[in-house]
Amino acid sequence: MAEESPITRDLRAMQSGSEEAERRVFDLVYRELHEMAERQLAGERRGHTLQATALVNEAYLKLAAQDSADWAGRDQFLAVASIVMRRVLIDHARSRAAQKRGAGAAPARLIVDVVDGAAERGVDLVEVHEALERFERIDPRAARVVEMRFFGGLPMEKIAALIGVSKETVKRDWVMARGWLRTELGESGERDDDAGR
């Protein structure tokens, strides 16, 4: 049998409650994802918008290459990865905002397009992140769902399996959390700051 890779060992230790192992996993995954994300963002390949799951899978395969068939370890990894992904993206957004402030430009507000040419709405990643921190204090599980789905890019089924609740529950959490966040971000009114047509 192949020797366990360090990350698999740490993931296992993490499951049995080792904080030391958890920190190591977090650092390792952060470094990896950060580097991968930066590389891909710098490349901005057309038709290949970043996909969180793809990045995370790539990172996992790379980090745990020797025994990648350990699927329990993989789930554990995914759970960590969505937290890490959130950190990576927020750090990225903040550094962009800092660069722009340095250049004397407008603060970073990021834009999403919406299906079928509906109005383009701005969402500020850092604002979402900060609101989510507040929401964590009043509904930790629903906040975790947002983290896994919005930042980690995981599908509902996977989130349900990782948290250990039904898919229906995850869906309700998602709907409620979105409602709360939207109110918190003061976006329930009409707002089409950009390309509203």
Next chain:
Amino acid sequence: MTTPGADERWERVRSLVEHAMDEPPRGRERLIRESCADDEEMLQEALGLLRSIESNESFLETPAIAYAGRPVPEGPPPEEIGGYRVLREIGRGGMGIVYEGEQREPIRRAVAIKVVRHGLETKEIVGRFDAERQALAMMNHSSIARIFDAGATPDGRPFFVMEFVKGAPINEYCDAKRLAVRERLDLFLAVCDGVQHAHRVGVIHRDLKPSNILVAEVDGRPTPKIIDFGVAKALHQPLTEKTLVTEQGRLLGTPEYMSPEQASADGLGVDTRTDIYSLGVLLYELLVGELPFEPETLRQRGLAEILRILREEDPPKPSTRLSGAGDSSAIASRRRADDAGSLLRELRGDLDWITMRAMEKERDRRYGTASELGADVRRHLAGEAVVARPPTAAYLTRKFVRRNRALVSGALAVGVVLVVGAGATSWQAISATRARDRALEAESLAEARLADAEREAAVARAINDFLNRDLLASVNPRTGGIDTTVRQVLETASERVGERFPDQALVEASVRTTLGETYRTLGEYEAAEAHFERALELRASELDADDIDLIMARFNLATIYEKQERFALAEPVYLEVYEARQRLLGPDARPTLISANNLATLMHSQGRLDESIVYMRAVHEGFVRAYGESDRQTLNSIQNLANLLDEMGETEEATRLLEQALAISERELGPDHPDTLMRTSLLAMQYVDLGRTAEALGMMQRVVDTQAEVIGEDHPSRISALSNFAGVLAASGDRERAIGVYTETLAVSQRRLGPDHSYTLAIQGNLSTQLWEVGRRDEALTEREDQIRRLRGSLGARHNLTGSALNWYGRWLGVLGRSDEAVDALEEAYAIRTALNGAEDRRSRQVARDMARVLDRAGRPDEAEAWRARAGG
């Protein structure tokens, strides 16, 4: 539903709203109001949450990662950009915004202004924007929107100004005008011509679709204009387009027009044939009125499924789509002049084949170029057999009968013609087909061999692209200067390349090839040689002897030997490469012809003109046969052939060839294209040699004027044309004007290339000579002395330009009676000339002749005699 650790108040609000959500929408608010009758605060909170949930279905549905790297929003449009008045915004993409604007000076016209979005003026994006601007500037075609101007806003965002096309997307135009198939094909052909032109200058659009092809009416004639050309590379999808969003993430681009290779996982290897595919989709849409893959169906699938469909599924043929879809043929015919039945007949056959050939999944099976696609459509319109279809006897006969319908009057006649026609036409077609098949066979064989290497080389290409685009792009001396940082980058890359790819010999070989090519461009042949040599070793250790990449490595090395004038080393390698490529790729493949061309040039350099001409003619004929007379390399081969013939004394044929090249260039690229101007200039110089100075003068005047208009007064590319113009003026005897033009050229050159650049110094020398000739001797001497001082400082004493300058200087000093100084100057000139060219060289002997004259005049006849002997009588 309780949530561990949740806030109690939130818990209650949440549960209220959850219950309400189980109700139909209308009853929800009432339910909440009933439940919170006594708690106004709770009521407001719950209602707020409910409204928030109901009001936004899509909030946060796009994963956070898709937001990363996005631009900041744009404010209201500025009043003006770069002196152009901004009227309104007409479109925007992820990176750029397009405004409609107005130019007032020197002419009033509507323009489109494209500017980089706020917050995106990063080095990379600006670099790409700039690359696109340059690409656009290279294109000059009636089917492509033209670029007028470029610059940067006060806050540093680059912009460019283009022709404003007032028109509708091509598909909407065709339907609105109810155009018949033939008229639609005419428009499509104009689009093909435009795409071909772009490909010829190295631009791939990658996002061809109706909304990027607008039809404007020019003098009452519909003219398609491709807009956003190449911008697809720099700018993301305009957000006004429907953009596909899936659960997993976001797919940029318009899947309906996306080629299979664009839809494939690696995304590498997109080339000009990607545009051919999109042209196929466009043709389909113009003919059928529908897209090959139903957009609604496509959008209902998941991302992976869409990509799989694009990669694997064949859409129905246009005619099948029309006949199968029930009402759709009626719909299609309502949108045009044709009735449903005749439309179906018209599509079935050729047009089906042409469309499907352009849309082949395998790139190699598509048309190779846009002009091949266009040529097949033209063949269809002319009633000739199309290439897209394997010619069966029945098909060819049908074609023959249709083409010769006038002859086919009676039933009997039909029978006769059928037999005869089938025989003759088939025979011709078959021999043509055989030739084509052989070429295809060789091509597919070579492709198969390449397939393996290609997978490995995919990585290498990525690295190379990085090197080419990000690090080395600025090194092309034709587009810009060489700066020290680029050299540093090259040196760093050279140092690291050896360790960077420990187990990837082929990757290292590719990187080294790129480095070698760059050093070659810079004229640093030793450094280039080292990289090419190592690349060859690496490939030789990994690849079969017959591998194309290995042969390429040999070829590269030979080019360096040639540059270093180590002809004896270069020749056998070129020969070997030429033979190998003939065998592997066929005699008419581009690489084969290029190696033959280099072989011929090599012989030419060694003065072996009779041998050279044999190869040169074969190369020219090969290019004409395989790629047509308007191909860029065909034109180059004409040029080479003309130079050679001229040198052999075949002036008439040489002149005729130069005239032919110019005529093709004018027709295909337009009169203002840089290549056309270059060819006009070359022909003008030929006319000067033939004593046809008046014609030459007019031509050079036109070149100079056009350049001033197209690229601006102060552009470095003008320098050589201006200097040629001055030369022609001098040859025609108009020395005063020649001096004026030389003075202007010198100023441009000093400003743009620097006072010590070899071009600048050569021009300064010419100016000095003309000044002397008209008797302005003091000025002539001042310019000459300044030139010589600068030459010593920059090019060094051992340079032919220094030799020439000293020769003139010495001669003039002799005339002025300053013999001692004259002798010093001429001695130095002679030393330089003989060291560089040998004592027998014409230029060395010229110095000796001048020296003899000076010594005669100084009353030193013995010495003069000795020098006369060196001059060879």
